[in-house]
């Protein structure tokens with residue numbers, strides 16, 4: 026979601042005649058787009074602002090947008106008095122106001138709804154993978170999560186607006202569409218005639234667009250994985266066989282304390298249905314280790330479910346207490362060294378599963394999407410349908426979508442050869 030917000034901010038300013046620079050000392054306006062999901066990310070924002078303040082031109086405007094802006098609120102101006110703007114994730118479309126009135130302080134952290142989407146200019150050229158936000162905010166209120174506070178209650182964008190953005194992306198260069206939302210599979214929009222639109226409707230319509238060859242969505246909440254959506258994996262070949270559906274913990278007691286009220290049986294049942302619908306589907310998850318009260322036995326259950334489901338491409342984190350959340354004040358907070366040990370054990374396990382899966386791809390031919398050259402310029406990086414990185418030798422006019430024979434694999438990536 027932050028990557029998407031960054032694109033839209035860049036497009037908004039480009040539309041006003043500005044050009045991008047990576048050099049802080051050249052910039053007339055410096056925008057830090059921020060994430061508040063973990064404490065470490067928030068801390069980094071304020072040390073980065075200190076560095077920017079010293080490096081920027083005296084006349085340059087600087088400030089923060091996104092979830093840290095919402096979390097810090099007006100205290101951001103107290104910590105860094107010469108900040109020019111603090112705009113929450115629903116208010117960054119107001120950024121041009123500071124350019125028009127540079128002597129004022131611009132502050133807006135309202136959770137105003139979805140109006141930003143209608144007031145942002147479209148991008149002239151879309152990237153090959155276009156992110157289309159279809160809903161924002163979340164009603165699930167997991168006890169560790171700051172998102173309901175920073176992004177607000179769940180709102181689904183009108184179906185027509187989502188399709189308008191999708192068609193625009195397709196006509197301006199996108200090959201893959203990734204629908205975005207904090208609770209993306211909870212997407213539900215009712216129009217003025219009472220017609221209800223779900224994520225499966227968006228997928229079905231998008232698959233009819235000839236330019237779009239790949240569709241995916243993230244991030245999914247287990248109990249919102251309805252049968253109509255599962256069926257899309259069976260009927261719609263453009264929908265990639267890859268799904269991020271975070272389980273967070275394998276221990277029922279911890280899931281209860283996280284306020285994620287699904288049983289392991291229900292979760293596994295959904296995975297089984299998905300595998301029946303699409304036998305090659307691969308699942309990814311997010312994990313939190315060291316949640317308050319997590320015992321050794323709870324953690325063992327997380328390790329067990331990771332091995333049982335064989336998650337690929339997963340993300341695991343140490344629990345990080347966040348303000349405005351219930352878990353931050355729960356008793357039995359876990360010591361940092363225990364969190365670190367558990368994280369290392371889980372990462373090892375997930376890495377082994379990833380390596381096994383990557384090795385199982387050797388000698389297979391996968392249709393992959395070009396991302397671009399690597400840092401050396403000697404190779405091209407493609408993305409497989411399972412989101413693995415696949416490296417091939419550089420060549421001119423390489424196809425954007427290529428059939429690649431996989432020749433080698435390690436934990437991090439695949440190597441392959443384009444089949445002409």
Ligand code: SF4
Pocket residue numbers: 163164165166167170171172173207208246
């Ligand atoms: S479902 Fe995701 S975004 Fe919503 S509260 Fe839970 S962790 Fe946060």
